[in-house]
Amino acid sequence: MTSSELYQMFDSEQFRSSGHALIDLLAAQLTHELSGKAELIHWQPPVEAAQSWQQPMPEVAELSHSDFITWLQEEILPRNLAMHHPHSMAHQAAPPLPMAALCDLVAALCNQAMALYETGPAATLLEHQAIHWLTTAVGWSHGTGVLTSGGSQANLTALLAARQHAAANIWQEGVTAAPPLRILASELAHYSVKRTAAIMGLGADALISIATDQQGRISLEALKEAHTACQHRHEPVMAIVATAGCTATGSIDPLQAIGQYCQAHGVWLHIDGAHGAAAVLSNQHADKLQGIHLADSVSWDGHKLLYMPATVSAVLFRNTADSYLSFAQEASYLFNDEHGEETDFNLSYRTLECTKRMMALKIVAAFKLYGRKGMASLLDHVFALAEQFAVMLSSTPGFELLMHPQTNIVCFRYHGNVSNTAVLDSLQVHIRQQLLHRGLFHLSQVEINNSIWLRSVFMNPQTQPAHQQHLLQEIIAIARARA
Template sequence: MFRRLVHQAQEIFAKRLRPTAAPQANGEHFQELNQSLDEESQRNDILDWSEFEGVFYSELLPKEGGSDKTTRFLLQLVYMLFDYVCKQSSRTNKVLDFHLPHQLLDMMDHCLHVDSEPRDLEQILSDCKETLRYCVRTGHPRFLNQLSSGLDVIGLAGEWLIATVNTNMFTYEVAPVFTLMESEVLERMRRIVGWENGDGIFSPGGAVSNLYGVLTARHYACPDIKEKGLLGMKQMVLFASEQSHFSICRAASILGIGTENLIRISCDYRGKMNVAELEAQVIAAEKAGKLPFFVNATVGTTILGAFDPLPEIADICERHKLWLHVDGAWGGSVLMSSKHRHLLNGICRANSFTWNPHKLLGVPLQCSAFLLREKGHLQSCNAMHADYLFQKDKNYDISYDTGDKAIQCGRHNDIFKFWLMWRAKGEKGFGVHIDRMFELGEYLRSLIKGREGFKFVLEKGECTNVCFWYVPPRLRDMPDGHEKNSELHKVASRIKARMLESGTLMVGYQPMGNLPNFFRVVISNPAVMPCDLDFLVNEIDRLGQLF
């Protein structure tokens, strides 16, 4: 029965799939995007799910005899997802069908609410279709809005398997294969960093990995805090650059250190930490009777993509006996490239390291690793010895029971998709991807350089971040100064609004310090081609002409 149903599904897929259109030049044509979206909507509207009318979830597995209906239901859902995956990278489709929140609430009013009565499976499939229609196509080659973008098919396959198995990562007995995979991958990652031993854990995102960094450093400096708390302790202080991620400041808040005790170190024009100022601030804190304990260095800052000078920062940490944590959530994956890994020279001297494969390596969200140079710190810091989970007399090596060294209890399986991608690509494949992203970054810089109306925030960036202003015609002859900056500050947000409304492109913007809003393009999406960057520059110019 199952094989017959699968064969039927394959025939349906073959009939419905169409070849992906070749890349089009800018403006060929915006109307085609609207037409494509309308046609897609019409195709989806004629899908026949009538066999599921009046059929409810209670008739699916694990109900005895429910395998046939379960198979048919899941095949319909798989077709829907398969169709979405195949079409989301087509340049004839929009990146998104944008509506303001109140508009989208009205449009989805018929299916958004949850209440006491169940809906049949026909409605459930319709709900899934409606949801996909209004999602942002993050795998679209013109989605350049976030550090994490693109859709890796191997990673997607891994995510599907993870959801099917649906297990917890806290003990070997419930996740035997996955705990071994996690141990193997973390060991390999540490060797790439340059550590022979050490420890690590996968966490729900770089912000939590950075929280692990501050928490572990605090425990290392003052282990009594775990049981006795902060009362009566010296005032602890930590250090991070002005360009560091906000999660370091949040960690100071969460852990009771206080955001005012995070000392921000200035950066040079490239976004790199001022090393001389760092040491001066450490000495000043020591003289004031405070307890410096932690320095955060960043490799791949969020906005400019800067890499802090690790050897010099490590020297200061060693002189003053400070814990060095390196936030490589964005730039850590550069270690996979033999051509660019020099940007992280000195990383082996860090005490801990955040590395997010879900960013530059393209692993599906979420996948973040917290790595440690030395073993034992995580267990000492976090262990609560819950004996209903972490019994000492189990019939296997309990070092594979990782839950007691995590700050979570339930922990999602984030390893399998990464492990599967690593098996499929190897470090060589990851390195090729990194090198290509850097080449695309350089290509975009070459487009912007000398292009009328475009001005770099930083012309020679270190990563794939490309930051620039678009200066509309009316401002180009205005003298530099407060008035021009005030007007320029409004431009990026207005272009972004039109960008969302048209659905042709997604690029982020932000201010930085006293600088007016500027665009930040981050390239990590493997679907991006040079023609997409040509389109980006032309489309921003087109949208900006009105301002």
């Protein structure tokens, strides 16, 4: 290519005109989805859908800039799940704040690597600001942490610190240098906790699952018994993991009691607050997380109830020194701060990632644009939606509620006149598939106590009780048609 052609690839005027066209397209799509008039999902089995994507890599340009916008409009957007649609109720992924999405555009073009302060000065300071706000909200005066690409990485980072805290030589000498370490967590804990145990070389069996009560909360008595049993076997418990909003049911473990127990026995407490930690911002719901300040570490996903575009998560530490335990490694080609003055600003000391996205911009911007009260109002609304839906289910014949919602997640099932367990489970699967394949509603399903339940996660502030009532009507119709 000629120099002129290379320059055209970075032409600012072309970026401007294409950007305007793209924003117009996305704004129209956003309006269409929020109104509920957009198609929720155009379902195709993945093997069938993949056929139309089997194309050779282009040797030369095959799209003009205007063709590119048309391609997005005709080929990409219609094949997406409409995240801002009020019938999207399946998972904890947020319909992101549009202004936060614009921040991701800024982050992408500026492309700050953030391994060191010098490779992302403003990005680093923004992250410090965001982390300070989040740790203060948790209840810590001198907490710290870093942003990560997802809650699984946040949990891994926290539990690596817990492992190092329990066995100081393990980073250098390996797991054989320590006695068999154990992690205690709820039977409803996120799969990333068991995966972390395996990644760390402890083995997946190092995670000991603790029974829960009828509300999906970890049993304190069962936790104590498991801890005592580990002590008798000379198996140190490197961490107890409590959950603030478990993925399956949204249940919140008794954080205060667990925190007091951990402090009394000198055990690291990690709270997986990926979903529910945002409740600390709410005047209405902060008391549900009473005791979260007793944790040694907390994970918190911004792309859930902070309504950020995926992915941005925080791993927070109560003590600054603990935040350096996860990665005890030297790399002179990066870290050459002889006097230690910049240590806290070189984020690669404390994160798995070297090149790291400018994630904090969207968090800081959202709080500046809407304030704590505005951000909390999003959570308050969807928690209220879950309460309303639970009441609706309880008063509608044929439906069964698994438990009263503690967050914005509601698990339920339709039984009609069915009593056979296997048939009842099969019915739930059929209902969910029909709702999805016909593009009516997007729900998920979960297995609790060997039974299949439908799972609705209310993330969209545009969802209203009328949509919930419509959902119940469609479920009844699908079930009757199958009978």
